[in-house]
Amino acid sequence: xxxxxxxxxxxxxxxxxxxxxxxxxxxxxxxxxxxxxxxxxxxxxxxxxxxxxxxxxxxxxxxxxxxxxxxxxxxxxxxxxxxxxxxxxxxxxxxxxxxxxxxxxxxxxxxxxxxxxxxxxxxxxxxxxxxxxxxxxxxxxxxxxxxxxxxxxxxxxxxxxxxxxxxxxxxxxxxxxxxxxxxxxxxxxxxxxxxxxxxxxxxxxxxxxxxxxxxxxxxxxxxxxxxxxxxxxxxxxxxxxxxxxxxxxxxxxxx
Numbered sequence: 122x123x124x125x126x127x128x129x130x131x132x133x134x135x136x137x138x139x140x141x142x143x144x145x146x147x148x149x150x151x152x153x154x155x156x157x158x159x160x161x162x163x164x165x166x167x168x169x170x171x172x173x174x175x176x177x178x179x180x181x182x183x184x185x186x187x188x189x190x191x192x193x194x195x196x197x198x199x200x201x202x203x204x205x206x207x208x209x210x211x212x213x214x215x216x217x218x219x220x221x222x223x224x225x226x227x228x229x230x231x232x233x234x235x236x237x238x239x240x241x242x243x244x245x246x247x248x249x250x251x252x253x254x255x256x257x258x259x260x261x262x263x264x265x266x267x268x269x270x271x272x273x274x275x276x277x278x279x280x281x282x283x284x285x286x287x288x289x290x291x292x293x294x295x296x297x298x299x300x301x302x303x304x305x306x307x308x309x310x311x312x313x314x315x316x317x318x319x320x321x322x323x324x325x326x327x328x329x330x331x332x333x334x335x336x337x338x339x340x341x342x343x344x345x346x347x348x349x350x351x352x353x354x355x356x357x358x359x360x361x362x363x364x365x366x367x368x369x370x371x372x373x374x375x376x
Contacts, residue, residue: 126153129160135171135316136309137164142178149183149227150193151202158208165214171316171323174308175235176219182244183228188253189362203342206259209234210331210338213324215315219308220244220286220295230259233268233294236327239308240295244286252281254361254373256348262341263334269293 130138139160141153157175164170177183186194186202194202209216209231218235223245232238232246240246248265250257257265257278266274269292277284289295299307315323352358356376364371 136312137170146184147177148187155205161212171320172312173216181222182224185227217308217312219305227259233264238295239297240286241304242286247283249281254357258345260338
């Protein structure tokens with residue numbers, strides 16, 4: 122089944138591929154994240170899929186929300202992107218993300234929603250929120266320290282620096298390193314190993330190992346959203362956006 126921006130391909134090996142495509146930077150939207158969650162839930166309910174490969178088309182995995190053009194965070198009825206994002210953490214299937222190019226800001230948050238990440242040697246990870254004058258989002262408050270430890274997470278959040286694929290594996294941001302162009306193939310092989318195990322046992326183990334995660338994510342996103350909306354009213358936020366647009370260092374004033 123194929124829809125604009127999102128393609129879902131179930132596999133005979135019990136591994137489904139979920140690919141999104143919003144060139145040139147694969148910015149996400151509320152609609153796209155909601156349809157990702159819908160697809161995961163439908164695959165889980167169908168009974169044939171045991172693991173999912175999450176991937177994207179093009180040179181960039183995901184650059185998060187397009188704040189410069191309007192981030193598409195809210196929809197009708199007060200639904201927010203984070204309401205849809207929570208569902209990615211609640212669905213029951215293991216996800217292996219294939220990361221080529223950049224996973225930046227909310228794009229890093231999306232990558233961290235997966236159980237595992239296979240990164241290209243050319244991949245770049247960054248929680249660059251502080252460089253924009255804003256608070257982190259997409260539950261990175263929970264997932265980043267869980268993966269790499271509190272101190273490493275603080276350093277990445279405070280500085281916004283970029284981490285390449287090999288360092289990502291060393292830190293724990295990624296679980297395996299692939300040659301450029303091979304990340305999706307290697308992620309599929311990873312997912313196939315998961316799918317070869319007893320599916321009821323895998324779901325049960327996953328549920329145990331993620332006990333409490335959905336609640337932590339929900340609480341974190343509530344805090345993240347509040348702080349993001351507050352900081353979007355500041356001069357520093359406007360300066361951060363202008364600096365990115367003009368490709369120059371920001372001159373933050375704390376206002």
